[in-house]
Amino acid sequence: MTQQHDQNQTLFERARHVIPGGVNSPVRAFKAVGGTPRFIKRAQGAYFWDANDQKYIDYIGSWGPMILGHGHPAVVEAVQKAVLDGFSFGAPTEREVELAEAILARVPSMDMVRLVSSGTEAAMSAIRLARGATGRNKLIKFEGCYHGHADALLVKAGSGLATFGNPTSAGVPPEVVQHTLVLEYNHVAQLEEAFALHGKDIACLMIEPIAGNMNFVRASVPFMKRCRELCTEHGALLVFDEVMTGFRVALGGAQSVYARALPGFEPDMTVMGKVIGGGMPLAAFGAKRAVMEHLAPMGAVYQAGTLSGNPVATACGLATLQQISQPGFYDALARKTRQLVSGLQAAADAQGLPFCGDSEGGMFGFFLMPELPQNYPKVMTTNGPRFNQLFHGLLDRGVYIAPALYEAGFVSAAHTDADIEQTIGAATEVFRLMGAA
Numbered sequence: 322m323t324q325q326h327d328q329n330q331t332l333f334e335r336a337r338h339v340i341p342g343g344v345n346s347p348v349r350a351f352k353a354v355g356g357t358p359r360f361i362k363r364a365q366g367a368y369f370w371d372a373n374d375q376k377y378i379d380y381i382g383s384w385g386p387m388i389l390g391h392g393h394p395a396v397v398e399a400v401q402k403a404v405l406d407g408f409s410f411g412a413p414t415e416r417e418v419e420l421a422e423a424i425l426a427r428v429p430s431m432d433m434v435r436l437v438s439s440g441t442e443a444a445m446s447a448i449r450l451a452r453g454a455t456g457r458n459k460l461i462k463f464e465g466c467y468h469g470h471a472d473a474l475l476v477k478a479g480s481g482l483a484t485f486g487n488p489t490s491a492g493v494p495p496e497v498v499q500h501t502l503v504l505e506y507n508h509v510a511q512l513e514e515a516f517a518l519h520g521k522d523i524a525c526l527m528i529e530p531i532a533g534n535m536n537f538v539r540a541s542v543p544f545m546k547r548c549r550e551l552c553t554e555h556g557a558l559l560v561f562d563e564v565m566t567g568f569r570v571a572l573g574g575a576q577s578v579y580a581r582a583l584p585g586f587e588p589d590m591t592v593m594g595k596v597i598g599g600g601m602p603l604a605a606f607g608a609k610r611a612v613m614e615h616l617a618p619m620g621a622v623y624q625a626g627t628l629s630g631n632p633v634a635t636a637c638g639l640a641t642l643q644q645i646s647q648p649g650f651y652d653a654l655a656r657k658t659r660q661l662v663s664g665l666q667a668a669a670d671a672q673g674l675p676f677c678g679d680s681e682g683g684m685f686g687f688f689l690m691p692e693l694p695q696n697y698p699k700v701m702t703t704n705g706p707r708f709n710q711l712f713h714g715l716l717d718r719g720v721y722i723a724p725a726l727y728e729a730g731f732v733s734a735a736h737t738d739a740d741i742e743q744t745i746g747a748a749t750e751v752f753r754l755m756g757a758a
């Protein structure tokens with residue numbers, strides 16, 4: 322396509338005049354992989370079409386929410402009906418109660434939830450609540466885990482365990498992150514040391530149980546077990562950030578996956594988003610009643626939102642939850658996702674390229690290295706230029722994966738076996754070119 326007729330390029334140039342970097346969320350700009358971001362015109366099922374009417378198999382699914390694929394008829398109908406009754410009231414509605422009940426019925430570690438509009442807002446509010454409920458200030462997070470862009474969470478490790486974090490963004494004063502301790506993921510000894518030093522001051526430990534913001538890295542079962550034990554021992558709250566994994570890896574979220582290996586396992590608080598809104602702005606945080614009762618208007622921890630529990634978003638979320646609760650839904654999704662990862666593995670193996678992958682439910686990740694990394698520094702040893710070659714090779718062949726090597730991928734119920742086969746076929750061609758190079 323000539324530059325002149327590339328509508329994506331035209332739109333990108335227009336966008337850059339009026340929106341910083343041309344995008345409303347940085348990763349969309351293709352900065353890591355280079356090239357022109359695709360401006361999406363419409364989507365249906367497992368596909369979307371860009372401004373040039375080029376079709377792609379979509380493995381981002383809006384970064385997770387579109388677990389049913391785009392434009393699922395039952396969801397579209399629920400949203401259309403809701404819109405006719407009004408967009409927003411600023412007063413409570415029955416549908417919020419229904420959605421809260423539906424979430425709690427599927428995630429038994431929570432007795433109550435509060436609905437908000439984004440994962441960032443949910444994680445930020447969860448931390449305030451953990452601090453308010455415990456009367457402590459300090460929190461633990463892990464390098465490579467993303468919990469949205471609240472100030473206290475935009476932080477990287479300090480120079481040692483006795484020192485707290487440094488901001489990762491301009492505009493975040495060091496004082497704001499001085500209570501955030503950043504540890505290495507899956508590092509049991511470091512975790513134990515941190516609790517030994519600071520245990521009585523720690524309000525909460527926040528973790529992505531299966532990290533999807535450093536590609537795909539599981540917390541090991543022994544590591545998760547120690548997180549649970551140390552939080553209990555020191556009176557800190559274990560907060561699961563399931564914004565990505567909630568209703569994505571299983572109906573009960575990643576916590577249900579860990580409970581299989583660790584009977585009775587539960588986090589103290591859960592943060593959710595993405596799938597619970599089905600593509601609309603909706604997120605939530607929840608915990609046991611005793612913790613949630615600290616929240617205003619019951620308790621002293623303030624939290625509010627003009628559009629919280631929005632009637633259109635809750636309709637979309639509820640319709641999505643109903644669909645994914647059908648028997649066998651996750652088995653089929655997991656099977657398809659595994660089929661994709663093992664097909665990619667075989668295609669890479671055939672060319673002698675280093676490759677490894679993993680998946681849980683409808684979430685997957687792969688690395689151009691021989692072994693699955695266990696932490697962020699290892700993830701970052703991935704060969705960037707090779708990943709970019711793969712990304713663009715797939716994109717040119719109508720397969721859209723995340724435009725950065727530190728992002729997870731998502732399969733939806735709308736992806737067919739033929740879509741998976743076509744994807745593996747495209748990858749085989751690209752791997753062949755990479756192997757020859």
Ligand SMILES: *Cc1c(COP(=O)(O)O)cnc(C)c1O
Nearest residue numbers: 439440441467468469562564565
């Ligand atoms: C996406 C994500 C967030 C942030 O959610 P937004 O809706 O983008 O604010 C927080 N935590 C995790 C684990 C996420 O994947």
